[in-house]
Structures are given as C-alpha cells and as structure tokens.
Amino acid sequence: MMLKHAIRGVVLAACTAGFASAQAADPTAVENDAGKYFDAEGYPTFNIAEDGTVDFHTYSGFRRFNSExxxxxxxxxxxxxxxxxxVESVQDMSYEDFVAVVAGGRENVGSGNQNVMPAFGTNPNIMCYLDDIYIYLRARGEGDLPRGRPAKKEAKSDVFAEMEDSCMG
Amino acid sequence: MKSGLLGAVSIAAVTAVAWSASANEQLQTMAEEQPGEWVMPTGNYANWRYSELDQIDKDNVDQLQVAWSMSTGVLRGHEGNPLVIGDTMYFSTPFPNNVFAVDLANDGIIKWKYEPQQDPQVIGVMCCDTVNRGVAYAPETDAYPATIILNQADTTVVALSADTGQVLWEVQNGDPGKGETATMAPQVVKDKVLVGNSGGEYGVLGHMTAYDIATGEVAWRAFSAGPDDMTLLDPENTTHLGEPVGVDSGTATWEGDQWQIGGGTTWGWISYDPELDLVYYGTGNPSTWNPAQRPGDNRWSMTIMARDPDDGMAKWLYQMTPHDEWDYDGVNEMILADLDFEGEERKVVVHPDRNGFAYTLDRETGELLVAEKYDPFVNWATHVEMDPESDQYGRPQVVAEYSTEQGGEDTNTAGICPAALGTKDQQPSAYSPETKLFYIPTNHVCMDYEPFRVSYTAGQPYVGATLSMYPTPESHGGMGNFIAWDAVNGEIVWSIPEQFSVWSGALATAGDVVFYGTLEGYLKAVDMETGEELYRFKTGSGVIGNVMTYEHEGEQYIAVLSGVGGWAGIGLAAGLTDPAAGLGAVGGYASLSDYTNLGGQLTVFKLPEEVASSE
Known part of the structure; x- marks a missing residue:
C-alpha cells in the first residue's frame, strides 16, 4: 500500500510503460487506505458520503485544481x-495517461490550434497532489461532485500530512 | 463642414511628417493634430482614447453599418487595438503574434505580414491566454526609418520597417524558461521604446526596460523590487507620498530573498507627460498569492511609478495595495488630465485600480488627491486614509473579515469584492476633455480566496491560493458595469449594468458618443452624457479588444478586434457559479459559450454614404 502514496514512483512507471488503455472503470471505492480510496482495479478514486462529506483527497484536489x-x-x-x-476529457483517459500528460505536457499546435499543456513534472505544488487532482476530476466527471467548494470533508489523515511534508520538502 | 476640414488637415499632415528630429515630438504632434490617425496604442500620450472626429455623432450613430471586416486567422483572445498611420492600418494577433499592415487606400489588401517564429512552449506559461495588446509606431528620423515595434509572447522585442515589415533589430527582453512572457503594448517615448514584462504567477520579477529605437540597445532597466541600483530609486529624491523613500526600499520591505521571485510585473499601459518629462505605469501583484509567505509591504509591487524617460530614475511612487492579499495588480491605465479642483486646475493622473479604488494624484508630485470606490460593492477595505498626519496615510484600511492574511493559510475567506479580476483589469478607460469624465469598463465579480503554502520551481506556476469567483451577490446579477466617473469628486455619474464583465477598452469621441465592446460580441455606442444606448451590433466573437477610430478619404471609421478569450475567457466562458450564493438562475449564471464562440476578426464600421455626406 505504501506504493500508492509514492507518486513519483508512479510517474516513472507511467512514463516507461507507455499509454495504457482508456479507462472505463467503475469509480466505486472498494478500499479505504488511511482516508485514501481505491476502486476495484486499485486506482485512486473518490468517496462521497450521503450527506455530501467528501474524502480529504477529493477536497485537496479541489484546492489544487482551482489554484494551479x-x-x-x-x-x-x-x-x-x-x-x-x-470534467469531460478525464473520463476518456486512463490514470496512467493522466499522470503522463500532467508530468510530461502535451502540444497541439497547428493552423487552427495553439494549445500547449506545459510539463509539470518538476512542480511539487502539482506532483505532490497529482492523485488528489485526479480523484477530484474523477468525482467531477462522474457527476458525483457539483461545482464549487465541497461543503464538508473528512479530516486530514496523518498519512496525508506525512506525505505532504516529505513531498513538498 | 468640420469633417471636411479634418480631412484636409490630415492629408496635409501625412505629407509633412518627415522632418522632425525626435520621434517623441513628431509622434506627439501626430497624436494631437491628426485625429484621422491612431498613432499609438493608447490613442495619445495621456491615454485618453478620445478622438476629435465627429462625423459619427449621437444623432446618426444608430445608422452605423459594417464597412469591411477581416479574419486574423487566430482563435485566441484578441486584446489591444489597431494603429492607423497614413493609409496603413497595423495590428498584431495573439500567439503566434503575426503583424499585419493593411492598405486602406487599396481595398484593404495586406501590404505585408510578419510571422515570428516562436517556440510554442511559451503558450503553456502564459497565465491568462496568449493575448497581445498591440504594436507601437515610431516615425522616421535621421537615425531610423518609420518603425513598428512588436513585443512577442516569448519576450522577443522586434523592430520592423513600417514600410516593408523587414526586421530592423531583435532583442530578448526576458527568459520564458522562467515563465517570463510578454503581453503589453510597447510605448515610444523620445528616441526610446518602453517595454514591460508578464509572469507574476511564475515568480517573475517585474521590470520596465527602455530600448534605443535606432539600435535595440538597452538604455535603462528599472526593476519593481531590489536594491536601489536595480529599482533606479534615489533614496533622497525619490518620494512616496511626499517623503523620501530611503535606502533600498525595494528590499527592506521584504523578508529575505523573496523579492527576487517577488512579481511586480509591468504588463499594463504606459503614459507620458512631455512637459513634466515623466512616464507613468503601474506594477503588478507580488508573488506568491499566499501573503503569509512574503511578510512586509512588498515594495514596489502594486505601485504607480513616475520615472524620467531618459535614465529611468523614479521621481515619485505610490504603493496602492501594500502587502497584497487578493491579487489586485496595479497595472491599469494611467490617464493624464488637467482637472479643476475648487477653481484650481491641477495636473493629475487618474487610475482606476484593480483593487476597486479609483485614484487621482498630482502627477508632478505624487500627492494623493482622491481615492474612492468606483463600484459601491467593494468591501475589502473601508477607505484609503487621506490624512497626511496619520501613520496610515495613503493606506487602504483593510476589513479583517476579508483579509486573506488574517484569515490565514488553509482558511477560505469568502465574499471578497472585487474578485482577483479586479473592479477592472487592463481593459482601458477613455477620457473626454469635453465632459471631463472617465468612461470605465468594469467587472462586477466577487470571490472566495484560500491561500496555502507553495514552493517555487523556476518556470512553473507559483500561485498558492484557491479561488472561486461569482457575480456580485445582491446586485443586478450581471458580472460587469460600464460607468462614467468623476475623478474630482470621486463619484459615479452613470452606470450601465452588463451581463458579463466589460473586458473591452472604451473610445470617447467629439461626436458625444462613447463606444465599448462586450463579451457576447456586441459593439455598443452610448450617449456620452447619459449613458443611453444608441447602437449595438453583434460581431463574430466576444470583444476584449479596444475600440478605436480613424478617418480615411473624408469618412470616419470605428474599428474593433473580436476574439473572446483572455482572463475573461477562463472563468467567464464557462460561466461563474456559486452554489452558496443563492441568487437563483439569473443572467449571471448563464454560460458565455451560449452567446459566442472563438474567432479572431477585425470589424470596421462607418455611416452610409448619404448620411456621412450630409454632415
């Protein structure tokens, strides 16, 4: 389970493994590892309680997404x-592709397009929270999370705090 | 009759432009005496965006029709406006920053087109779309031919022959690898061209640089923070609210080396007073957006600068928002006017700031005369202290409830007005010397702001706050207003509510008409006195460009670039939503994408011939 928190390891794996198949997985959380949720295939996912309380990673993803x-x-x-x-395109993307594009960037420049996604691989403000951003967008994309700031959230876990401290330096 | 006269004047002037020695004097003469042309990005040195042309007036403007239009071939946000010199119109596009020279005397054919080669990676480090606010023009002198100056996205500054588009020189003004980019329109002053930088969200340190127009060599560079030899401040003779600034004020108000990644970029408009021989511009936000990471006043971010154009030395400064907590950049236009204060005419600079206060200062001394809210919903500060005896003199009196510093890291401070977009952003106002009023395009948007700790990596975003923005609660539901402002009394004279932010620059004319564009794509004309709408036409895309006017063969034209985007295109294109505001499904919630689409287009208007000739 420690591997799932080692984001830089995942990035490396994704870059060397190339692009995996598109995701159509069920986002339902089947596992809770110290406040971080995973689907049946072991990918990070969201968990929203009936009263709207979101897991802390979804909340963290909201914060980071709406900053960076x-x-x-x-x-x-x-x-x-x-x-x-x-909220739409993340639906058609595997977790591995998402990680690779954020870390490595993407360029789509032609006569009609001038779109460039920069590479964020060296940016701890993004890479330390990459799973959170993914989880947040997954929740948004599935329609489970409305726009705006989540009103209620689970508490920050000690594991999250440790990861944050060590990753942000 | 009057329009015939103007035609004769401008023809005579065009043939007479070649003999003045200084670009400054000649450019100034052209701006003042040749209303048929539009020779600098800001209209004139005073940044009036006012034209003496009056063929189109408040009685006939409703008959305006499209004379011609032209695609720019680029789909990103089109800020800025064309120039017209003689028979040629010049304008630049968003990235890749193509420059067009269009022959107005020959059916609008393209005389030349300059296509810079830039690494597209720069697109990814432009915080708020790949806008470019236009090119500058320098008339021919003994030292150089008539020149067009382009400030490219990747900070390359290029001088082009106005006749042929050939490159005369190129210099690199910054390092896009560190997130330093360029969006602002250069300004030609004397034999120099002044160029600013962008990138406050990447920890870029702001600077204003003067290049020799003949050679492209740096004449001076003034940073927005740092020791005195970098900021070009004189500890004794440079003043802030009448007091000497003291030694190294650009580092003394920072903790440690934070000033080196401290922002204060200079991406707004430049004005110039030839009599006082001072240039005026503003500096942007300090980096990061998390105020807890940069204790102190963070001088000289958020500052109005008055500098000597020859050596860059600052005569006076005024920091509007010390220790910013909201991203209220101070870069908006500095409009120079002579206004009557209780019988005494004073030379002032008027500046409607992002922070929601419109400032009027004596432009010779930097004395603060007026600082009033130009949107009554501004709530982050109660007022600006105006008592020179107070230790708070000149400082905004911050309301604790809306202080993101006092709220602290990881705390969401809600309901701050205005939003980070400001009560206005760079979209420039117009000033009429007839009414002595300022016509200001504004935003009417509030925000929640949660600062948090960030770490700096060169070339990566360095933001440190989560924002959500929404239409001003308990107001008209829209996200903008277009207002007439009295800068002597600090009062709104009239205000037109708009559904979306007014992100277009305004134009005032002697025909008693004020023009502006809207994000839905309308060009609108309103009565200068009353604000009553007289005309609207929906162009191909949302308007974030600035309206300008020119005359050709005796006819007056109105021109504007369409092309939705810019910062307005980030939040507003998607529709701003605040589920907590409980306003109901009013207009402000509608998505701009329901109204307009991407497109880059120049649209030019004129009166039907029979109407024009009857004037």
Missing part, C-alpha cells in the same frame, strides 16, 4: 476558451 489548473482549464474543470473541459 483552473487558469487554463476553467473553474471546477469546466474548460475555458483555450483549454479543454477536464
């Missing part, structure tokens, strides 16, 4: 005039 990512991808992932709505 929203300047291009729009508030709450709904897109802008120049970057895609991730």
């Amino acid at each position: 990512c929203h300047v291009c991808h729009g508030p709450d992932g709904v897109g802008s005039t120049f970057a895609p709505a991730l």
Whole structure:
C-alpha cells in the first residue's frame, strides 16, 4: 500500500510503460487506505458520503485544481476558451495517461490550434497532489461532485500530512 | 463642414511628417493634430482614447453599418487595438503574434505580414491566454526609418520597417524558461521604446526596460523590487507620498530573498507627460498569492511609478495595495488630465485600480488627491486614509473579515469584492476633455480566496491560493458595469449594468458618443452624457479588444478586434457559479459559450454614404 502514496514512483512507471488503455472503470471505492480510496482495479478514486462529506483527497484536489489548473482549464474543470473541459476529457483517459500528460505536457499546435499543456513534472505544488487532482476530476466527471467548494470533508489523515511534508520538502 | 476640414488637415499632415528630429515630438504632434490617425496604442500620450472626429455623432450613430471586416486567422483572445498611420492600418494577433499592415487606400489588401517564429512552449506559461495588446509606431528620423515595434509572447522585442515589415533589430527582453512572457503594448517615448514584462504567477520579477529605437540597445532597466541600483530609486529624491523613500526600499520591505521571485510585473499601459518629462505605469501583484509567505509591504509591487524617460530614475511612487492579499495588480491605465479642483486646475493622473479604488494624484508630485470606490460593492477595505498626519496615510484600511492574511493559510475567506479580476483589469478607460469624465469598463465579480503554502520551481506556476469567483451577490446579477466617473469628486455619474464583465477598452469621441465592446460580441455606442444606448451590433466573437477610430478619404471609421478569450475567457466562458450564493438562475449564471464562440476578426464600421455626406 505504501506504493500508492509514492507518486513519483508512479510517474516513472507511467512514463516507461507507455499509454495504457482508456479507462472505463467503475469509480466505486472498494478500499479505504488511511482516508485514501481505491476502486476495484486499485486506482485512486473518490468517496462521497450521503450527506455530501467528501474524502480529504477529493477536497485537496479541489484546492489544487482551482489554484494551479483552473487558469487554463476553467473553474471546477469546466474548460475555458483555450483549454479543454477536464470534467469531460478525464473520463476518456486512463490514470496512467493522466499522470503522463500532467508530468510530461502535451502540444497541439497547428493552423487552427495553439494549445500547449506545459510539463509539470518538476512542480511539487502539482506532483505532490497529482492523485488528489485526479480523484477530484474523477468525482467531477462522474457527476458525483457539483461545482464549487465541497461543503464538508473528512479530516486530514496523518498519512496525508506525512506525505505532504516529505513531498513538498 | 468640420469633417471636411479634418480631412484636409490630415492629408496635409501625412505629407509633412518627415522632418522632425525626435520621434517623441513628431509622434506627439501626430497624436494631437491628426485625429484621422491612431498613432499609438493608447490613442495619445495621456491615454485618453478620445478622438476629435465627429462625423459619427449621437444623432446618426444608430445608422452605423459594417464597412469591411477581416479574419486574423487566430482563435485566441484578441486584446489591444489597431494603429492607423497614413493609409496603413497595423495590428498584431495573439500567439503566434503575426503583424499585419493593411492598405486602406487599396481595398484593404495586406501590404505585408510578419510571422515570428516562436517556440510554442511559451503558450503553456502564459497565465491568462496568449493575448497581445498591440504594436507601437515610431516615425522616421535621421537615425531610423518609420518603425513598428512588436513585443512577442516569448519576450522577443522586434523592430520592423513600417514600410516593408523587414526586421530592423531583435532583442530578448526576458527568459520564458522562467515563465517570463510578454503581453503589453510597447510605448515610444523620445528616441526610446518602453517595454514591460508578464509572469507574476511564475515568480517573475517585474521590470520596465527602455530600448534605443535606432539600435535595440538597452538604455535603462528599472526593476519593481531590489536594491536601489536595480529599482533606479534615489533614496533622497525619490518620494512616496511626499517623503523620501530611503535606502533600498525595494528590499527592506521584504523578508529575505523573496523579492527576487517577488512579481511586480509591468504588463499594463504606459503614459507620458512631455512637459513634466515623466512616464507613468503601474506594477503588478507580488508573488506568491499566499501573503503569509512574503511578510512586509512588498515594495514596489502594486505601485504607480513616475520615472524620467531618459535614465529611468523614479521621481515619485505610490504603493496602492501594500502587502497584497487578493491579487489586485496595479497595472491599469494611467490617464493624464488637467482637472479643476475648487477653481484650481491641477495636473493629475487618474487610475482606476484593480483593487476597486479609483485614484487621482498630482502627477508632478505624487500627492494623493482622491481615492474612492468606483463600484459601491467593494468591501475589502473601508477607505484609503487621506490624512497626511496619520501613520496610515495613503493606506487602504483593510476589513479583517476579508483579509486573506488574517484569515490565514488553509482558511477560505469568502465574499471578497472585487474578485482577483479586479473592479477592472487592463481593459482601458477613455477620457473626454469635453465632459471631463472617465468612461470605465468594469467587472462586477466577487470571490472566495484560500491561500496555502507553495514552493517555487523556476518556470512553473507559483500561485498558492484557491479561488472561486461569482457575480456580485445582491446586485443586478450581471458580472460587469460600464460607468462614467468623476475623478474630482470621486463619484459615479452613470452606470450601465452588463451581463458579463466589460473586458473591452472604451473610445470617447467629439461626436458625444462613447463606444465599448462586450463579451457576447456586441459593439455598443452610448450617449456620452447619459449613458443611453444608441447602437449595438453583434460581431463574430466576444470583444476584449479596444475600440478605436480613424478617418480615411473624408469618412470616419470605428474599428474593433473580436476574439473572446483572455482572463475573461477562463472563468467567464464557462460561466461563474456559486452554489452558496443563492441568487437563483439569473443572467449571471448563464454560460458565455451560449452567446459566442472563438474567432479572431477585425470589424470596421462607418455611416452610409448619404448620411456621412450630409454632415
């Protein structure tokens, strides 16, 4: 289970393994590892209680997305005039592809397009929270999480705090 | 009759432009005496965006029609406006920053087109779309031919022959590898061209740089923070609110080396007073957006600068928002006007700031005369202290409830007005010397702001706050207003509610008409006195460009670039939503994408011939 928290390890694996098949997995959480949830295939996912309480990783993803990512991808992932709505595109993307694109960037420049996603692989503000951003977008994309700040959240776990401290340095 | 006269004047002037020695004097003369042209990005040195052309007036503007239009071939946000010099129109596009020279005398054919080669990676480090706010023009002198100056996204500054588009020189103004980019329109002053930088969200240190127009050599560079030899401040003679700034004020108000990644970029508009021989511009937000990580006043971010254009030395400064907690960049236009204060005419600079206060200062001394809210919903500060005896003199009096510093890291501070977009952003206002009023395009948006700790990596975003923005609660539901402002009394004269932020620059004319564009794509004309709408036309895409006017063969034209995008295109294109605000499904919630689409287009308007000739 420790591996699932070692984000840099995952990045390396994703980059060397190439692109995996598109994701169509059931996002239902089947495992709770110290406040971080995983689906049946072992991918990070969200967990939203009936009263709307979100897991801390979803909340953390909300915060990071609406700081670093929203300047291009729009508030709450709904897109802008120049970057895609991730609430839609993340649905068609595997976890491995997501990690690879965020870390390595993507360029789509032609006569009609001037879209460039920069590589965030060296940015701890993003890479330390990459799973959180993925979990948040998955929750948004599945329609389980409405726009805006989640009203209620689970507490930050000690594991999360340790990971954050060691990753952010 | 009047329009015929103007035509004769401008033809005579075009043939007479070649003999003045200084670009400055000649450019100034052109701006003042040739209303048929639009020779600098800001209209004139005073940044009025006012034209003496009056063929189109408040009685006939409703008959305006499209004369011609042109695609720019680029789909990103189109800020800025064309220039018209003689028979040629010049404009630049968003990335890749193509420059067009269009022959107005020859059916609008493209005389030349300059296509820079830039690494597209720069697109990814532009915080708020790949906008470019236009090119500058320098008339021919003994030292150089008529020149067009482009400030590319990747910070390459290029001088082009105005006649042929050939490159005269190229210099690198910054390092896009560190997130340093360029969006602002350069300004030609004397034999120099002034160029600013962008990248406050990447920890870029702001600077204003003057290049020799003949050679492209750096004449001076003034940073927005650092020791005095970097900021070009004189500890004794440079003043802040009448007091000497003291030694190394650009580092003394920072903790440690934070100033080196401290922001204060200079991406707004530049004005110039030839009599006082001072240039004016503002500096942007300090980095990061998390105020807890940069204790102190963070001088000289968020500051109005008055500098000598020859050596860059600052005469006076005024920091509007010490220790910013909201991203209220101070880069908006600095409009120079001579206004009557109780019978005394004062030379002032008027600046409607992002922070929601419109400032009027004596532009010779930097004395603060007026600082009033130009949107009554501004709530982060109660007022700006105006008592020179107070230790708070000139400082905004921050409301604790809306202080993101006092709220602290990892705390969401809700209901702050205005949002980080500001009560206005760079979209420039117009000023009419007839009404002595300022016509200001504004945003009417509030926000929640949660700062948190970030670490710096060169070339990576360095933000440190989570924001959500929404239409001002308990107001008209829209996200913008277009207002007329009295800068002497600090009062709104009239205000037009708009559904979306007014992200277009305004134009005032002697025809008693004010023009502006809207995000839905309308060009609107309103009565200068009353704000009553007189005309609207929906262009191909949302308007974030600035409206300009020119005259050709005796006819007055109105021109504007369409092309939705910019910062407005980030939040507003998607529709701003605040589930907690409980406003119901009013207009503000509608998505802009229901109204308009991407597109880059120049649209040019004129009156039907029979109407124009009857004037």
